[in-house]
Amino acid sequence: MRFPLAALAFTGLTFAAVAQPAAPPDSVVVPTPAAVKPPTNLTRGPREFGKFGKNNQLTVLPIPVLFYQAETGLGYGLGGLLSGRFSEDTLTRPSNVRVQYWQTQENQSLLQLVHTVYTPGEKFYLNGEISAYDILLYYYGVGPETSSDDESETAYKLFIINQRVQKQIAPKLFFGAQYRLTDISQFDITPNTTNDDRPNVFLRDPRLTDRERRGTRVSGLGPVLTFDTRDVPSAAFRGNLLDASVMFNGTGLGSDYRFVRYQLDARHFQPVFSERTILAMQFLGQFHTGDVPFRELAGLGANLGGTLYNNANLLRGIYEQRFRDRQMITFQAELRQKLFWRIDGAVFGGVGNVSQYIDKFSLDNTKVAGGAGIRFNFIRRDRLNLRLDYAGGTGSTAGIYFAIGEAF
Secondary structure, three states: OOOOOOHHHHHHHHHHHHHOOOOOOOOOOOOOOOOOOOOOOOOOOOOOOOEEOOOOOEEEEEEEEEEEEOOOEEEEEEEEEEEEOOOOOOOOOOEEEEEEEEEEOOOOEEEEEEEEEEOHHHOEEEEEEEEEEEEEEEEOOOOOOOOHHHOEEEEEEEEEEEEEEEEEEEOOEEEEEEEEEEEEEEEEEOOEOOOOOOEOHHHHOOOOOOOHHHOEEEEEEEEEEEEEOOOOOOOOOOEEEEEEEEEEEOHHHOOOOOEEEEEEEEEEEEEEOEEEEEEEEEEEEEEEEEOOOHHHOEEEOOOOOHHHHOOOOOOOOOOOOOEEEOEEEEEEEEEEEEEEOOEEEEEEEEEEEEEOOOOOOOHHHOEEEEEEEEEEEEEHHHOEEEEEEEEEEOOOOOEEEEEEOOOO
């Protein structure tokens, strides 16, 4: 989406956060020899707003939504957030579940459920989404050298189910399976580009087939292995993530296309200079073999279908899938600085590239993006932030990005 302005959501959640009793400042989590359960003979205090569970370890907050973007006009809606630990022990990391619905002046809409859940003792790790979009997005073609002059509107309905189920097989090591269904239907394509001087590039792109323009269903299943030592995944201070997955999409699973997706995601987090400054880095590579439809190609600037990229926003400042192709590599880094009270700051930048063939990446086609932003710690116990960023990048107009949680 372009230029989301979620001022109402930011304000509403700020009030909700301030209404909660002040939590102690965030600190680096130091592993302990064993999980520690609180004494059971203590008298519980009054239940706090939005909190429940045996020891108020879970929080539920409403999320009002208000934004504006060029494609849709004014958008408005409502959501909810559940955050906390589904366990009394101190070693199980926080989970979160988010649901939202919004609609716009141009009759666009989204209904979405996203979750990242650690079961007690982290025996299982569950991550996924169910999303139903009625959206309008700009399409520029396929490849690293697409032109902004070819900006063309594409509107369609998009339904996504993406679910991972992984079991802990060793400390911080999870293995399991991932299933993904993507269904696109009811295309509405304007005849010309946005500047009205030539036919819509989506209708004349030689790398698209007529079948792709009528709607597609993609269904895939595959193994996933994750090594995750991050202290708090939603906003890590230190630790590493190494995630490798393979997705087999085929007719036996109800897919219209047969292809294989390979993805490698590596992240590193550590304090620098002091405990108040965190360096975060991420490398992500996505590679395909077989017959890949346009919506499933790897994309820079990806925001839709966040769990496809392990809930990471790639190269903020570049429009969603502004550059897409069969193969992609990208690297980004962010410096996060604790400022005062619940307010943090961040500066970030990244580079990336796409190519049709894995051995044909060109440095001349490298894309860059970067920006800066502020963070509001609205659930300090779970280190869950509101993120407001201003960013720009290759082939895209600079914009404002609002979200819950860090970009990676």
